[in-house]
Amino acid sequence: MKKLRDCIDKIKPNFMPGGKFAMFRSVFEGFETFLFVPATTSQSGVHIHDNVDSKRTMTIVILALMPALLFGMYNVGYQHYLAIGQLESVGFFTLFFFGLLAVLPKIIVSYVVGLGIEFTVAQWRGHEIQEGFLVSGMLIPMIVPVDTPLWMIAVATAFAVIFAKEVFGGTGMNIFNVALVTRAFLFFAYPSKMSGDAVFVRTSDTFGMGAGQLIDGYSGATPLGQAATHGGGDLVLHNIAGEPLSTLDYIVGLIPGSIGETSLIAILLGAVVLLWTGVASWRVMLSVFVGGLFMSWVAAAFASPVYAGSLLSPIDQICLGGFAFAAVFMATDPVTGARTRTGQYIYGFLIGVIAILIRVYNTGYPEGAMLAVLLMNVFAPLIDYFVVEANIRRRLKRAKR
Amino acid sequence: MANVIKLKKGLDIPLEGQPNARTIDAAACEYYALVPDDFHGIVPKVLVKAGDAVSVGTPLMCDKNNPALRFVSPVSGEVSAVTRGERRKVLDITVKSDGQMTQSATPATKPVGDLSADEIKELLLANGLFMFIKQRPYDIIATPTDTPRDIFVTAWDSAPLAPDFDYILAGREADLQTGIDVLCKLTAGSVYLGIRNGSPIHIKGAQTVAFEGRHPAGNVGVQIQHIAPVNKGETVWTLNAFDLLLIGRFFRTGKLDFSRTVALTGSEVKSPCYVRTILGARLDSIVGDNLIPADYHRRYISGNVLTGVHASEHDYLRAYHSQVTVIPEGDDCHEMLGWALPGFGKYSASRSFFSWLAGRRQYRFDARLHGGERAIIMANEYDKVLPMDILPEFLIKAVIAFDIDKMENLGIYEVAPEDFALCEFVDTSKLPVQAIIREGLDRLRKEMN
Numbered sequence: 001m002k003k004l005r006d007c008i009d010k011i012k013p014n015f016m017p018g019g020k021f022a023m024f025r026s027v028f029e030g031f032e033t034f035l036f037v038p039a040t041t042s043q044s045g046v047h048i049h050d051n052v053d054s055k056r057t058m059t060i061v062i063l064a065l066m067p068a069l070l071f072g073m074y075n076v077g078y079q080h081y082l083a084i085g086q087l088e089s090v091g092f093f094t095l096f097f098f099g100l101l102a103v104l105p106k107i108i109v110s111y112v113v114g115l116g117i118e119f120t121v122a123q124w125r126g127h128e129i130q131e132g133f134l135v136s137g138m139l140i141p142m143i144v145p146v147d148t149p150l151w152m153i154a155v156a157t158a159f160a161v162i163f164a165k166e167v168f169g170g171t172g173m174n175i176f177n178v179a180l181v182t183r184a185f186l187f188f189a190y191p192s193k194m195s196g197d198a199v200f201v202r203t204s205d206t207f208g209m210g211a212g213q214l215i216d217g218y219s220g221a222t223p224l225g226q227a228a229t230h231g232g233g234d235l236v237l238h239n240i241a242g243e244p245l246s247t248l249d250y251i252v253g254l255i256p257g258s259i260g261e262t263s264l265i266a267i268l269l270g271a272v273v274l275l276w277t278g279v280a281s282w283r284v285m286l287s288v289f290v291g292g293l294f295m296s297w298v299a300a301a302f303a304s305p306v307y308a309g310s311l312l313s314p315i316d317q318i319c320l321g322g323f324a325f326a327a328v329f330m331a332t333d334p335v336t337g338a339r340t341r342t343g344q345y346i347y348g349f350l351i352g353v354i355a356i357l358i359r360v361y362n363t364g365y366p367e368g369a370m371l372a373v374l375l376m377n378v379f380a381p382l383i384d385y386f387v388v389e390a391n392i393r394r395r396l397k398r399a400k401r
Numbered sequence: 402m403a404n405v406i407k408l409k410k411g412l413d414i415p416l417e418g419q420p421n422a423r424t425i426d427a428a429a430c431e432y433y434a435l436v437p438d439d440f441h442g443i444v445p446k447v448l449v450k451a452g453d454a455v456s457v458g459t460p461l462m463c464d465k466n467n468p469a470l471r472f473v474s475p476v477s478g479e480v481s482a483v484t485r486g487e488r489r490k491v492l493d494i495t496v497k498s499d500g501q502m503t504q505s506a507t508p509a510t511k512p513v514g515d516l517s518a519d520e521i522k523e524l525l526l527a528n529g530l531f532m533f534i535k536q537r538p539y540d541i542i543a544t545p546t547d548t549p550r551d552i553f554v555t556a557w558d559s560a561p562l563a564p565d566f567d568y569i570l571a572g573r574e575a576d577l578q579t580g581i582d583v584l585c586k587l588t589a590g591s592v593y594l595g596i597r598n599g600s601p602i603h604i605k606g607a608q609t610v611a612f613e614g615r616h617p618a619g620n621v622g623v624q625i626q627h628i629a630p631v632n633k634g635e636t637v638w639t640l641n642a643f644d645l646l647l648i649g650r651f652f653r654t655g656k657l658d659f660s661r662t663v664a665l666t667g668s669e670v671k672s673p674c675y676v677r678t679i680l681g682a683r684l685d686s687i688v689g690d691n692l693i694p695a696d697y698h699r700r701y702i703s704g705n706v707l708t709g710v711h712a713s714e715h716d717y718l719r720a721y722h723s724q725v726t727v728i729p730e731g732d733d734c735h736e737m738l739g740w741a742l743p744g745f746g747k748y749s750a751s752r753s754f755f756s757w758l759a760g761r762r763q764y765r766f767d768a769r770l771h772g773g774e775r776a777i778i779m780a781n782e783y784d785k786v787l788p789m790d791i792l793p794e795f796l797i798k799a800v801i802a803f804d805i806d807k808m809e810n811l812g813i814y815e816v817a818p819e820d821f822a823l824c825e826f827v828d829t830s831k832l833p834v835q836a837i838i839r840e841g842l843d844r845l846r847k848e849m850n
Contacts, residue, residue, distance in 0.1 A: 005735050033773060035738065036736060036739075037737075037739035037772070038770065038772065038773060039732050039733065039734055040773075041730055041732050041767070041769050042769075042770055044711075044833055045822075045825050045833045045834070045836055046706065046708075046826050046835065047700060047706045047726075048707075048728070048766040048768065048826065049771050049828075050748070050750055050751070050826055050827050051744065051748060051749045051754055052749045052750075052754070052772075052827075053740065053770075053772020054772060054778055054830065056740045056753050056772075057753065057778070057779065057829055059741055128774075132778075169776070171775065171778065172830070173776055276752055277752045277753045278752055279751070279779075281780065281781060334778060334779050334781075337780070338780075339780040339781070339794060344781075384795075388792060388795050388811070391790070391791075391811070394790065395632075395790075395810065395811075395812060398632060399632035399633055399634075
């Protein structure tokens with residue numbers, strides 16, 4: 001450790017202004033602060049600071065994502081081997097390893113493209129490298145279907161980082177959640193590739209692993225996809241092998257869907273981490289669930305076969321699709337969400353309501369969580385505006401008395 | 402003592418180095434200084450030059466815009482230097498003490514009860530005691546010609562490792578009472594004394610309000626908010642009871658005496674305790690050899706760790722401070738991958754480090770920032786430590802943008818930088834919040850006058 005420190009101190013002058021590699025200063029500082037917590041001491045204001053910094057905060061979010069990611073990898077393998085009818089003959093590690101092979105390239109592509117742009121922009125503007133993309137880069141592979149082509153992820157990530165973030169001024173300045181912009185870009189730019197039944201389960205082999213024939217009766221539709229295309233009669237959701245699913249299956253999460261979104265249990269584990277550390281706002285998280293339950297209860301109360309989504313119970317609505325993932329990891333993004341305490345209740349509640357509203361009553365979109373969060377991102381400043389106005393009015397009223 | 406206000410928000414930072422209830426005398430000190438930077442809202446005009454003989458109460462400088470507002474020598478002796486910095490800015494005026502404490506004060510000719518408000522103001526101004534009275538809005542030295550709506554005194558310093566006012570007060574209750582009597586003459590409204598709930602302080606003439614909660618519950622700004630908030634166009638005066646003791650003593654005895662008991666605190670102090678010294682004394686006379694041995698850099702702070710002034714042992718006890726803190730500087734710590742480690746021994750107001758496992762223990766803080774400056778990312782961080790009906794994040798943003806209407810509407814007249822000290826401590830984005838508020842107040846004042 002001492003040696004590494006000495007080595008860094010030795011090469012450091014080269015990267016400072018006037019040095020040989022001054023053009024790489026941001027990148028160098030990025031790596032230096034990554035390796036060593038900066039020893040800068042306070043020069044004005046308070047003399048002591050809390051240990052937490054944005055690197056730590058982002059690390060906590062990534063940690064909270066891990067259960068959902070690891071489960072997602074396992075589920076990718078599980079769905080694949082279920083589809084080729086070899087589930088009984090392979091073990092846990094094969095399933096997981098297959099998923100790892102399928103998911104890892106997406107993570108790498110997302111990080112390489114996104115961080116590449118971040119580094120370039122930081123250097124160009126002479127900023128320190130900021131950590132925001134560490135989380136976005138992990139979220140992106142988790143909210144796409146497993147069979148999304150890598151080049152699409154690369155294009156979408158580049159679009160989102162440049163147009164949803166850097167043009168607004170970088171981390172902390174963006175209006176829209178970067179990961180969701182990536183997802184929305186994919187959804188609207190490549191609709192034929194991104195919707196339907198073909199992308200949520202990997203049916204081909206991955207790097208030569210897990211080759212096999214699809215079983216008879218295979219259907220790759222996600223539960224929400226099935227609900228959206230439901231023709232009439234009783235709504236019974238099936239897994240990809242045609243067996244009926246129960247609420248317990250939705251909670252455990254061995255169902256087709258985007259990589260990180262299927263398991264309620266894994267997502268709630270992440271939620272516990274976020275709430276316990278205080279990184280995410282419980283007000284937002286709770287009110288998204290409340291809003292979602294409320295709207296699905298309304299939908300269920302007026303259930304109609306025309307909108308087959310309304311035939312699902314409120315609990316199922318919460319467990320299925322990206323709802324829980326959006327509530328825990330997307331809605332709680334502090335930068336794009338409401339920032340006042342009162343505003344957070346309203347913001348979260350409306351996300352929950354709109355997500356179910358879109359999901360049930362717009363048959364064109366089987367899932368509404370992504371659009372609900374993006375829509376509320378737009379309204380978050382407005383909600384805050386009214387909360388701030390209320391504070392101002394209180395003050396004026398007091399002055400008049 | 403019927404009135405108890407309980408505050409839920411706030412934070413008591415668990416620092417090592419709490420002072421023990423033991424008072425010692427400071428070592429003999431040769432040099433004392435007055436530092437113009439301590440006084441906000443004035444333009445210093447030096448009235449002495451090196452070599453001049455001074456006694457306790459001789460004016461060293463005054464406010465250029467209001468020459469009646471004088472700042473006097475705390476000791477008798479000879480002016481040793483008027484140090485100037487860039488653009489001839491006065492950095493400090495140092496006085497070499499002769500140890501005699503010769504007086505040149507203008508004592509009151511009548512008992513406090515018979516003095517008029519103007520006579521009291523005159524006495525405070527002439528004897529350099531008016532500087533202890535500050536005002537909201539702007540958190541500056543009060544304008545003597547104003548008549549404040551109310552006067553607020555806080556007798557509770559809730560800052561980390563702060564001196565216990567009840568301990569310092571012991572035996573000086575008469576000074577406090579006289580001080581309150583003096584203040585009562587200066588306002589048509591009320592004089593409020595904010596105390597810690599459970600404190601034995603008993604005062605006549607002022608309305609006593611007890612507060613319960615964590616820091617910044619002892620800040621006068623927070624107390625004003627919960628007693629009678631400042632509205633636009635109103636002026637209130639504020640004082641610290643530690644300073645009020647000096648005013649009370651002067652009116653009671655007729656002698657000018659700037660000696661005060663300060664708390665010597667911090668993890669670097671071998672045996673934290675109280676020290677009797679005189680305002681403006683050099684810090685090394687207060688600290689002495691009461692430090693643990695160390696081969697690393699140390700930071701001397703006049704004041705507390707949140708609002709104090711970065712000093713060295715050759716600097717001086719500043720005008721408003723009753724505390725000296727010594728902590729490690731920490732500039733030689735290069736912690737590898739610190740943001741990723743569990744961090745069992747690292748304190749955080751959030752639970753991002755595993756130190757919450759350790760429960761209630763005290764920490765040895767150093768002066769590191771622990772991160773780089775960022776845009777404001779986390780929401781509600783400031784809210785948790787500011788027990789006022791103020792939206793700190795929005796106020797700070799309005800100040801940065803210098804949107805005067807917004808600042809007024811969001812309560813800029815009610816706050817002082819010290820109220821935001823904890824916001825700065827907990828801030829993930831490491832923004833200089835106090836400096837932002839200070840600059841906002843100063844610019845606003847320039848705009849409005």
